Amino acid sequence: MTEKVKLIYEGKAKRVYATIEEDKFIIEFKDTATAFDGLKKAEISGKGEANCLISSKIFELLTIKGIRNHYIKRLDERNMLVKSVKIFPIEVIIRNKVAGSMAKRLGLEEGKVLEKPVLEFCYKSDELHDPMINEDHILALGLAKEEELSTIKEMSLETNKILIEFFKKCNLDLIDMKFEFGKDSKGDIYLADEISPDTCRLWELGTTMSWDKDRFRKDLGDVEEAYREVKERVMNTPIESSARILIRLKPSILDAQGSVILNALKSLGYSEVLEVRVGKLLELKLDRKIDEPERIEKMCKELLANPVMENYEWEWVE
């Protein structure tokens, strides 16, 4: 079912294949790295695998946090199954601290903290070297519709917030990153492409030490090691989430505690109270890496609730 049928696109760091299913693509991550518009090129052993693993984990996190994205599942160390979406010819850059082209363009010191995240847009064109454009360009040239652009901006800012927090847990400072978005046949917008050290600037927290592609761009050495390190940190950081489980006696069972509380409330003058049911509330903190909703159901059935006497319901909590 999930086999590569035809190569439909080959980029600097990835290949995209069509599958038998029209609405699914396979992305293969390559070890090739390029920089400065392809002027600098090298093979970095282990990069494809690292980026595939890192991106998968981050997309999983974003899915949990409600950011719609193209990720379906990881197929192996290098290949990821995604929803086929039509990519907008726009690169979205979001910056939290000054670095790279922004430092050069504006004569700012790298690492300067920005008062608020800065969004930039570039027109995706290799011939033109991805020139920077503004929102008016996007709308005037019909690269995206107004509502689409506003959704893209909103999703970018929200994703940035989520990832700043996540990378902090990996002891990494998210300086800036690049997104691509696409839309499906229904017009729903998806975060696409990859999220990895190739598309993010990541510094060791509290320092200016790069753990991203800048090691390659700037010949800082230990490039392979850097990808491996980020991969290790990302993979070892749990995606924490909480589930709240409410267990109550079945409606058919007299809740003696509830009745006593009901009487107490009534005697205090709260005559509007008709019934009180007392339940148990359990809050579980989970590592979503290993957890699936069915497993929470199983926990309830196996241990947490007694099906003879009790009902349970549960929800994820933010």
Place this chain on the structure above:
Amino acid sequence: MNFGIVVFPGTNCDRDCYYVIEDILNQPVRFIWHKENNLKGIDCVVLPGGFSYGDYLRSGAIARFSPIMSSVKEFADRGGLVIGICNGFQILTEAELLPGALGRNKGLRFICKYVNLIIERNDTPFTSEFKKGEIVRMPIAHNEGNYYIDDLSKVEKQIVLKYYGENPNGSLANIAGIVNEKGNVFGLMPHPERCSEKILGSEDGLRIFKSIVRSL
């Protein structure tokens, strides 16, 4: 008749059972720590009363996952005799070796007193020393003895003991003790080990242990 008394963290009636079986009935008996899984040579497993795992979550809910419980289940499936007293009864329902569940007492209080019971069945290995319809006296000591099952007809034929006169805890159909369909697993809320000597006010409990010994 070889008895094995399972001890969970929080069990507190294990020594009373041991005393009755060894000192009064002169039967071989040994304690079995809940982490063991060997029931070799045992003819009757006793799950005694207490507060296994502090009654956390629900009485008996955590104890049922102790390693010994899978052995107890196999033992019961092979027809071995299992008696669960009070917390032991709760563990047996949680482990689904007996149907139904034991909820909080209707009055929300821990009840510790003698009650009257009526023997509903004397054709089990646990009650052959009684007459059917006989009224006996045994002490109860529990907070969760309120037996519940959604459909009483499922267990009507399995009721062995009922509270007689007053229903102390709100238990459905006054149920105080039931057996499984095969009749080799028995759970009861009263404590027979606490009324096995005259000096304690009743010897009715001893007759349960005697029935077990006689059954073999």
